[in-house]
Amino acid sequence: MTKQTAFYDIHVALGAKIVPFAGYDMPVSYTSITEEHLAVRSKAGLFDVSHMGQFIVKGKEALDLVQLVTSNDASTLNPGEAQYSCLPNQTGGVIDDLIVYRLFNDQCSEGEMAFMLVVNASNIEKDWAWIAKANTFDTALINISTKTSLLALQGPQATAILQSLTEVVLDDIAFYHFTKGKVAGIDNVLISATGYTGAGGFELYFDESQSEVMWHAIMDAGKTSGLLPAGLGCRDTLRLEKAYCLYGHELDEDTSPLEARLGWITKTKKAADFFSKDLLIAEKKAGSTKKLIGFKMEERRIPRQGYIILDMDDNEVGIVTSGTMSPTLEEPIGLGYVKAEHAKDERFKIAIRKKTYPAVQVKLPFV
Numbered sequence: 001m002t003k004q005t006a007f008y009d010i011h012v013a014l015g016a017k018i019v020p021f022a023g024y025d026m027p028v029s030y031t032s033i034t035e036e037h038l039a040v041r042s043k044a045g046l047f048d049v050s051h052m053g054q055f056i057v058k059g060k061e062a063l064d065l066v067q068l069v070t071s072n073d074a075s076t077l078n079p080g081e082a083q084y085s086c087l088p089n090q091t092g093g094v095i096d097d098l099i100v101y102r103l104f105n106d107q108c109s110e111g112e113m114a115f116m117l118v119v120n121a122s123n124i125e126k127d128w129a130w131i132a133k134a135n136t137f138d139t140a141l142i143n144i145s146t147k148t149s150l151l152a153l154q155g156p157q158a159t160a161i162l163q164s165l166t167e168v169v170l171d172d173i174a175f176y177h178f179t180k181g182k183v184a185g186i187d188n189v190l191i192s193a194t195g196y197t198g199a200g201g202f203e204l205y206f207d208e209s210q211s212e213v214m215w216h217a218i219m220d221a222g223k224t225s226g227l228l229p230a231g232l233g234c235r236d237t238l239r240l241e242k243a244y245c246l247y248g249h250e251l252d253e254d255t256s257p258l259e260a261r262l263g264w265i266t267k268t269k270k271a272a273d274f275f276s277k278d279l280l281i282a283e284k285k286a287g288s289t290k291k292l293i294g295f296k297m298e299e300r301r302i303p304r305q306g307y308i309i310l311d312m313d314d315n316e317v318g319i320v321t322s323g324t325m326s327p328t329l330e331e332p333i334g335l336g337y338v339k340a341e342h343a344k345d346e347r348f349k350i351a352i353r354k355k356t357y358p359a360v361q362v363k364l365p366f367v
Helices: 008-013 033-042 062-069 121-134 158-163 208-221 232-241 277-286
Strands: 017-021 024-029 044-048 053-059 081-088 094-102 113-119 139-143 148-154 178-183 186-192 201-207 227-230 290-297 308-310 316-326 331-339 347-352 355-362
Touching (some): 024 033, 033 227, 044 208, 186 208, 208 227, 232 316, 290 347
Antiparallel strands (some): 017 024, 308 316
């Protein structure tokens, strides 16, 4: 049986197309994916992403646990800062990608630190079990996923819309920083300058009991700014235009962060050990066997996950991980893994059903 977020009745009332996703009934679109996508790029869109998971790591050795399970260096974080990271497994692959928040010290007793880990909805149980098993430290692990609502207000008008609802000076919140304050009369809202669209904006974490109040306040504030409710469909097309990885597509337990172009979050030089550190050091030295590339189709054929990538001599060299018709570019784009020796090839073929279609490698991001 699928679960529902606190916004489910709103989605239904708005006529959203509801689909099962990561164990939840979620809106894929309200009007159309293209219309919502273009609204986020040019104006603003509001996403319900409350299906995501949130874990609190709090205690005297909280940093030790976070450092062990994540690839980035959480010791560099000050309170009010966040970082993109991943959970490596013990064989060099990725259990999940996530955002690590260093929480403010007013939530800690003397000598303690606190973090919030925001994980993918489809991996909540797996991630929780993995981190809990690793927790041999003097620190508490608390799952607040079912108590927390999360809205993403994204797009160039997001700041102006949200600023009308809060006295917090939003321009003072740098990218991948956050603060806490009152929004739409709701206390204790975590306001984070993060998102998964590449269009700018904020993510808001708050108690789920305030969900309907928050949604309606934001939508009312955005009426004259072109704000639209936005579903998971355009969340995917937006992230793909920016070449952001999606777990289960570009990331999985058999793919290393280095292969996924995520060497910048794989801090093998950090003092603390973390899972697969030695394997990733060796991979950095020897080189990866496959690499993630981006490409555009030369004909209006959409590449889909699982399609085979061929070289110009029809040799199989890789596989497509994501593809779509880009609403911004109005042409088909895709991501995929190819053998390392073909990572600099300019041209490929994509096998679609029983035919092949030409594709050209492009510099990422697409937009």
